[in-house]
Amino acid sequence: MTSTVLLITGFRPPHSAMPRYDFRRIESRWQQYWEQHQTFRVEDCVADKPKMYVLDMFPYPSGEGLHVGHPEGYTATDIVCRYSRMRGRNVLHPMGWDAFGLPAEEFARKMNVHPRIKTEENINTFRRQLKMLGFSYDWSRELSTTDPDYYRWTQWIFLQIFDTWYDAECVWTGPDGVQRRGRGRPIAELPIPAEVAAAGQAAVRRYQDQQRLAILSEAPVNWCPELGTVLANEEVVDGVSERGGHPVVRMNLKQWMLRITAYGDRLADELADLSWPDSIKLMQRNWIGRSVGAEVDFRVATTAQAQQAWQQSRAAGGFPVRAESDVIRIYTTRPDTLYGVTYMVLSPEHPLVDQLTTAEQQAAVQQYRQQAAMKSELERTDLAKTKTGVFTGSYAINPVNGQPVPVWIADYVLISYGTGAIMAVPGHDERDYEFACQYQIPIVQVVAAASADGPQADLSVAAFCELGVAVNSGPWDGMRTEDVKQRITADLAARGLGREAVNFRLRDWLFSRQRYWGEPFPIWHELDADGQPTGLLRADPVQSLPVLHPHVEDFQPTGTPEPMLSKATGDWLYRTAEDGVRLKRETNSMPQWAGSCWYYLRFCDNRNSDCFIDPRKERYWLPVDLYVGGAEHAVLHLLYSRFWHKVLFDRGYVSHPEPFRRLVNQGMILGENGEKMSKSRGNVVNPEQVVNDRGADSLRLYEMFMGPLEQVKPWQTSGVEGVYRFLSRVWRMIVDDRAEQVVLDAAVQDVAATPEQLRILHQTIRAVTDDIERMAFNTAISRMMEFTNAMSGQAVRPKCVLESFVLLLSPFAPHIAEELWSALGHAQTLAYEPWPQADPQWLVEESVEVPVQVNGKLRTRIVVPVDTAADVLQATAEADEVVRRQLEGKTVVKVVVVPGRLVNFVVR
RNA sequence: GCCGGAGUGGCGAAAUGGCAGACGCGCCGGAUUCAAAAUCCGGUAUGGGUAAAACCAUGUGUGGGUUCGAGUCCCACCUCCGGUACCA
Known part of the structure; x- marks a missing residue:
């Protein structure tokens, strides 16, 4: 009876077998397949395949679990890896855990559970969540910085640094x-x-x-x-x-x-050859803050004879490594302004302060130093609005002109930079200018504007910090700043009173x-x-x-x-x-940065108990070809890693001077309200939830479809829905969603493709390939959507065309691609199938639509054969009805013809 | 302050100096359905114009410039985001 009703109404029973795109079943099936078949296990030192080392910044396994920010970079690298495997590369794609750190210890403190237990629990959560997303990691290379087998070698590297x-x-x-x-x-x-x-x-x-x-x-x-x-x-x-x-x-x-x-110069210089974003290189260079200037010695003023004797001994003996106890050594980047020095400043912590303080100034100096010591870094920078300082009572002799200048102490001079003492040139330094105004110290101009049209000096208003020409500078008057710097430094060096010096903002x-x-x-x-x-x-x-x-x-x-x-x-x-x-x-412990400084090396050889990395594997895999992570590590982690790597390089343990050849920073994903995701804002999106609702393939695809990888972008749950619909359409394009088993749709036939179909396919192959190479995944996905929109409408869909398409899709949405590949009759994983090649024959259109402009404004479009010559193109355009009307009664001054692109009539 | 990056429909976005808004979301209309969901088809920058079209004008943060032609290059400015903060 039931069947009769069915026939009459056309009603079909709901079949659990698999009519529709069932991501839950597909994804767990293929994740199991990959695990069982060890699909992504990679061999070291494979001779006949070019290597490719693609690395994600490994996560700190927090108790919160995965955040939607994690799969962003991880999906990008996974696409590159899956694509590269299909292009015949031997791909190293590992994952691990940066698991030392305070939160686990805080938890231990509250719950009295050993940090290792909480850490392992968190790692298990992270590993489970990452596996849900179908990343093609070689999990046999997994490591945690907290494994004794790992930190054994962190300690070993520390000992190498200690030994150097x-x-x-x-x-x-x-x-x-x-x-x-x-x-x-x-x-x-x-x-x-x-x-x-x-x-x-x-x-x-x-x-x-x-x-x-x-x-x-x-x-x-x-x-x-x-x-x-x-x-x-x-x-x-x-x-x-x-x-x-x-x-x-x-x-x-x-x-x-x-x-x-010690490595400041090399860390700055060797950035040059890296394929890193310029902005990151710049941030590192700024952080390192290399500056070139001069160290100059000012002797504390006593008698003329003593000064003369000192100068003679210096002229004979040269510039000593350490200045004598009655000499103030300063660092300046502007030795050309030495004639403009009207006072000097020691930092309050400078060792010469006690010695230089006269009896009358004793109390004031003492008090000031105490105040400065009590100030936190916050106050010291915050209260920087007005500068403070105290005169020590002593004078020092300016080595270029023999003038005595008062010596002050002030907390705007830092003990930790340069020599902890400066020569103050209020005429040409903003900070000194401010201080001199505050304490009515004379301001002397020694640099004048180089030309009348550039910025001009007006010392009654502000310091003049531009380059220019020397004035009031004795023998150097009229010379350009750059030349004076050079020559005055050389002159001081010859007299044993100064030398060229380099300083870094970077601290130990x-x-x-x-x-x-x-x-x-x-x-x-x-x-x-x-x-x-x-x-x-x-x-x-x-x-x-x-x-x-x-x-x-x-x-x-x-x-x-x-x-x-x-x-x-x-x-x-x-x-x-x-x-x-x-x-x-020793009872101190190392900072969290330590373990992350070298993990990329251990991934190449994580089971080695004889050394931290087998040199053969190091030479094979290093450097990392692509490193993807958040820009928050732009300075510290990357600088620390590079430093350790260079020490290991100098000591002969690694063969490349830099660890990471190419770096890409993914942009942050904001909440749906455009604000940073945070618990307190209540706008956190849980990736596990998204996977449960729409599947890992949809999450991966959406994360890539949102916009350019490097860009900051807000989450939109409706966007996940959009890519899910796309995957459903792909499914229906190939599979008969009315059948009870996964069988091909009747339109999918083993026939030759039409030229139009081939054109669409090969243009898609080319576009997707180019986009992956550029890491422009969002546009690659757009192209696949266009393909699907076009192909779904075809009454007959050739199997060979669909097979190529499934391969293109597979790096992005690997689970559905594997399922479709299998439906198309393949027994093996597609992970190592050759990547489709675009056939140039199908890339050229037969005809092309060319815009015609008059005075740069679009007036019409003409359709011409693709290789139409310039003169024919122009003639065709001139013959066009709309163009004729536009040109009527006007003089054509010029015609711009770009074959295949456009025609532009310039008229009067 | 200084150094980066970014400002394009209602939203996410696309565009080797050559048709601005591909693709997706949302919305509107239609088909299918008893109905709904799902699916499919069409439309969707703004203003004017038309019965509907055609068509016209405007339009990529603001103002200038280079160019036959500028979202794209140059100059100045505004806003937002990130970094940095007395580094001599």
Whole structure:
């Protein structure tokens, strides 16, 4: 009875088998297939395939799970990888976890669960969510920075840095065949001055310890009591911690510093050859902030004879490495303005301040220094509206003209930059100008405008900071600024009073933290008989690595700058060496940046227990061909990684000077309201939800269809709907959605394609291919939509055309593509099918529509054969009715004819 | 302040100096349906014009410039976003 009714009404039973595009079934099926068949496992060092290393910035596995921002970059790289495999490349596409860090430790503190447990839980969530999206990672290469097998080698690299000193004069040629000046060399090769050698073994060791690239030094640091750790300058924003916004105070602590500044020149110069966005290169260059100028010595004023004697000794002995105790050494980028110096400024922390302060000024200076010390970084920058300072009572002699100038202290001069002291030229420096006005210090003009039409100097209004010509500058008057700089520096150098100098805005990298959940340092402190540190250090032997975390009972912060690891028991903290020396372990831990500095190397060889990377694999895979991640890492992570890489390069462990050949930054995805996504704004989109609603292929496609990868763009849930509809149309174009099984639609036939169909196909192949090469995924998807719109209307859809199309679609929407490929009769995955080739024969249209303009305004369009010559094209245009009317009664002055593009009549 | 990047329909966007708005969303109309969903077809920058078309004018943040021709190149400015902040 039922069947009768069915026949009469044409009603078909709902069939669960698979009529429609059922993404749930398709996606889980193909994810299982890839996993079972190890489809994306990659071999190292394959000789007959060109390699391609495509890397995502690995995520911090937060407790929140995946964010829609993650799949943006990951989808882009996955498309490139899948495409590249089909183009015959051997593709390395790994994923891992940057899993050390404070949140897991905070959680441990609240819940008393070991950070490792929470970390593993978070990683499991992230891995599950990423696998849902169908990325073609080689999961056998997965790693976490928190794996002892991984951080063993992080510690090992630290020891290499510890074992290295920077020989700035060394000229050498690397394995890349490029000659460089400056090289990190083994500390054992450091020349020891005779007097140090004579002072004994301990003196030699202390001397070496000062020259290493990793040194312990007493430095003013940002201590955050709330977080229980010191923070790098970069982690402090406006005087509070970047994470959590807790107050930060400055204090002096002994901390590990990595001497990244030694590599400042190379880090800046070697950006040149990288395929990175210019804006990122510029940001790095600005961050490094290399400037060229001069160091100049000003002797504290005493008697004329003493001054003369000093100058004579300098003329004879040259410019010393360290200035004498009565000499103020300054750094300036404008040595040409030396004649305009009307005062000098020492930073309040400068070691000469006490010595220079006269009895009358004692109280004022003392008070000022105390104030400055108490000011946080925030206040010091915030209160910068009006400059403050105090006169020390002393004068120094200007080496170019013998004039005495007063010496002040002021907190607008930073102890950490240059020499911590400046010559002040209020006429030609904004800050000095402001200060001089504040304290009625004379302002002298020594630079005049170079020409009448450029910016002019008016020192009654503002400092004149432009280049120009020297005035009031003795022998240099009339010379151009650039020339005076050169010659005055040379002149000072000849007299032993100055020299050319280079400075960096970049500071050395504060490399220790006081947290539990970071890599322990493989370093011991020697103790004396009383159990006090002697200041001498010992490195763990590399065979004994990793230094594992100690067991601790609770994760409450110590409340003091004493590191968390100091809560460890004695057997972790202390040891007696073979020679009987009592040792205490270093209890600081490494910052989160450490693990991410070199993970791209370990992906090439993540199971190696003999070395951090097999040199053969390093030479095969490195450098990374494409690195995609957020612009928030534009400076720090990328600079730190490059630094470590260069140390490893100098020490012969890696063969390329740079780790990342090409860099692309994805733009942030905003909430639907155009604001940054955040819990507090309530506009967070959960990718897992999108996958459940519309499938991974739709999510991937939408993330790419939103707009250019690099651009910031708002999320639109209706847009996901749009690409889902597109995938449904693709499905119906090939599969009969009325059948109970996945069978081809009756229109899909094994026949030859028509010329029109071939033209559409090959134009699509060409456009999609070009767009993938340009990483313009949004337009590639548009082209596939156009193809689908055109082909769906065809009564007969040749199978061969659809097969090529499915291959084009597969990098973007791999699950549906695999399913369709299988429906089209293929037993194997399409992951390694050759990428379709555009046949030039079908790329040319037979005729073309050419716009005709009159005076640049579009008047009509004419259709002509595609290769119509210029004169014929013009004649055709002139013959056109609309054009004739437009040209009537006017004089044609000129005709612009671009064959195949346009005709333009210029008339009067 | 300084250094980057970006301003194009109702929205996301597209456009080697050569037809502005491809593609998608939304909306409007139609087909299918008892009805709805889904699907399919058509339309959709603005103003004028027309019964409807044709057609005309305007239009890529603002103002200028180069050019036969400018969203695209140059100059000045405005707005938004990102970076940076006394670096001598």
